[in-house]
Amino acid sequence: MKEQDYILFENYILGDLSETEKNAFETQLKADSKFNDSFNTYKELSSFLEHKFENEAASTAFQSNLENISKTYFEKQDAPIKVIRFKIWQYAVAATVALLIGITVFNNFSSPVYEDFADYNSISLTVRGEQDALLKTAENAFNTKDFAKAEEAFRSLMLIDKDNAELQFYRAVANLELNKFEMAESLLTSLSKGQSAYKNKAIWYLALSDLKQKDYDACLEILKTIPEDADDYDEAQKLIKKLD
């Protein structure tokens, strides 16, 4: 291609050609396959560059987030393999050290903690196509673990839609994360007495609230009321075993 061709490509993409020039250009695209190929590649590269520089910040943020998650995940994966490479005498040393540490801080280690059991996932409150800014705010804040902001959004949302069980439940979780137990428990208690799909989940999280406050007896009492058909029944049994 000649220099003039590339200038023409650019003018065509930017819509800067007159009607006659445009028609001539399009005729040439149809007639000259080499011209056509070059134009398509030029266009593809233009859009590649546009994307590359426009989304640089978002793309960098994504990659660093991904890297962190990946690193943590693979470190966990690899951990047991590294242990296997230990020699026998190293085991003995490690075992002795572990035992000593275990004895001194036994109480801390033996108690299960809230973080091990709280297993809520990311939420999706907005319905496809329906654009509600406040729901979006709540969803994004919750999913990025900005629970203070999520709580604020949930509070406003519940002014409009106070009987929405989903909102009540996730607002309770956000409050639990913020250690606002009174608010969390009042929401969960009312859900646990209702008939919504969140009934059993609410009971489970009431137990987790006590767990987080280290009130193990109260936690056990609640755990025992979780019915066998609840999603979290197995987890609840596991926790009961650890607490007993």
Add this chain to the structure above:
Amino acid sequence: MSEKKLHEDQKYIDGLLKNNAFIIQAIYDKFVPKVINYIKQNNGDSDHAQDIVQDTLITIYNQASQKKLELTCPFDAYFFLLCKRKWLNELKKTAHKEVTINEEVLYKGDDAQELAFETDVFGEKQALFTEMFNKLGTACKELLTATFKIKSMEEVASSLGVTYAYARKKKSLCIGKLTELVQESPKFNLLNK
């Protein structure tokens, strides 16, 4: 083109695009173990698996943000195929040693194959374009970077100390140069078939 139904697993694509940590974590928990297994059974280790998975997710992210990616098959099938292809390519590149690959048909259903193929080609092109962009002269690189970052051609021109007409002409010629570099590469012709 016939309208295909969007698969519910589109949520993984959307989640990646929004940089949603929960979704990324879920992808690792649910779909990555299978990839690790496959790579370990085929001459690789967990470091290789880590790289392949990360690269694949970045390619999916790029395609989704640049071109719209609509999943019409389970994410599992699509993602596994992509990782598998990437790993096989990697082996081809590096291995002079004997490679034993358990090639089996794991997924029927052409949607996954087709989508994985598209994403694969997209990813290869991105890599090639980036490589060629880096081969451009400094002046072109600077001008193009400024052009696409600043948007306003007038501002670009004044920041580089040239006239508007010159900056605009230079932009077309630099993309033209890049077009030639790309078209001359044998890889591009393979990809563009």
